[in-house]
Amino acid sequence: MLQGKVAIVTGAGRGLGRVEALELARLGARVVVNDLGTRADGSGKDEGPAEAVVEEIKKLGGEALAHFGDVADWNDAQALIRKAIDEFGELDILVNNAGFLRDRMLFNMSEEDFDSVIRVHLKGHFCTMRFATAYWREQSKAKGGPIYARLISTASEAFLFGSAGQPNYAAAKAGIVAMTMAAAQACLRYGVTANVICPRARTRMTDSGALGAIFAQPESGFDNFAPEHVTPLVGYLASPEAERISGQVFIIWGKQLTVVGRPSTDTRFENGDAWTVESLHKQLGPHFEKLEPVKDGFSVPAA
Numbered sequence: 001m002l003q004g005k006v007a008i009v010t011g012a013g014r015g016l017g018r019v020e021a022l023e024l025a026r027l028g029a030r031v032v033v034n035d036l037g038t039r040a041d042g043s044g045k046d047e048g049p050a051e052a053v054v055e056e057i058k059k060l061g062g063e064a065l066a067h068f069g070d071v072a073d074w075n076d077a078q079a080l081i082r083k084a085i086d087e088f089g090e091l092d093i094l095v096n097n098a099g100f101l102r103d104r105m106l107f108n109m110s111e112e113d114f115d116s117v118i119r120v121h122l123k124g125h126f127c128t129m130r131f132a133t134a135y136w137r138e139q140s141k142a143k144g145g146p147i148y149a150r151l152i153s154t155a156s157e158a159f160l161f162g163s164a165g166q167p168n169y170a171a172a173k174a175g176i177v178a179m180t181m182a183a184a185q186a187c188l189r190y191g192v193t194a195n196v197i198c199p200r201a202r203t204r205m206t207d208s209g210a211l212g213a214i215f216a217q218p219e220s221g222f223d224n225f226a227p228e229h230v231t232p233l234v235g236y237l238a239s240p241e242a243e244r245i246s247g248q249v250f251i252i253w254g255k256q257l258t259v260v261g262r263p264s265t266d267t268r269f270e271n272g273d274a275w276t277v278e279s280l281h282k283q284l285g286p287h288f289e290k291l292e293p294v295k296d297g298f299s300v301p302a303a
């Protein structure tokens, strides 16, 4: 399905990114495997994980190159996009996946925990999308019509309803969804589709603490949280067959695939005149009296 195409997968040295890169290569794509090689909290650097995945792809008969840059660094992100174009001759698919967690309750969170998580996820998606879409727009203008190009972003169900122990992460993921929707609208005319996946998988992000028990491998039967269950959707969205799918958000794990609907309005109130505090209370008071305050988001316990 992807024979001859060129793909970049960020954060592809481990976890979901690794199996996504392997799947794209299996489908015939030449893959740039980006990974800074950080520890689980985003600290440190290591070229080993990206190199190992490149070797894995080559052993399976595929073509791959490593890139060790930081996706949230403007120059590194530009160099990553250029590497695909200069060394493989083009770029067709960008899968943004890199990131890390610094889970804390809002009242315990440091400025560094907030900034670093927003930076790696939201700015990390922005920088690479910025340079990839500029290239695709140029290609489309030169051709005089739409080309074939695919953007796949990685969010999380944490963006949907909040996540009590992950205010930084939930906000970054909501930003990624909003930015990918903007990309979908701006770039469809150039032939670029842009979609978001919200995966669930057992990786080092989920294999310990309270999540570790939920994501644990079962002793027998179907393994819902094997990362490999996420990769067919990435391969499909990246393929020419998915050209009509853009601006969508998917939840994917196990044998389940959910298409997330657009946010919709709930109840509309009209007032005979401009609103006042009193008239708001008159209408909203009885309405919310029947409802509970929201307290059940997509919750991950944190320190």
Ligand SMILES: NC(=O)c1ccc[n+]([C@@H]2O[C@H](COP(=O)([O-])OP(=O)(O)OC[C@H]3O[C@@H](n4cnc5c(N)ncnc54)[C@H](O)[C@@H]3O)[C@@H](O)[C@H]2O)c1
Pocket (backbone or CB within 6 Å): 010, 011, 012, 013, 014, 015, 016, 017, 034, 035, 036, 037, 038, 039, 040, 042, 049, 069, 070, 071, 072, 097, 098, 099, 100, 120, 124, 154, 155, 156, 157, 198, 199, 200, 201, 202, 203, 204, 205, 206
């Ligand atoms: N595992 C899950 O259940 C789950 C659920 C929802 C969303 N996600 C998202 O999926 C993506 C992959 O997560 P994972 O579970 O595979 O985690 P992981 O820790 O196994 O892999 C993330 C990779 O990103 C790399 N990375 C970190 N910062 C980077 C940077 N600045 N530049 C380049 N690479 C960097 C790391 O070195 C690591 O190899 C993340 O965006 C995560 O938020 C995962």
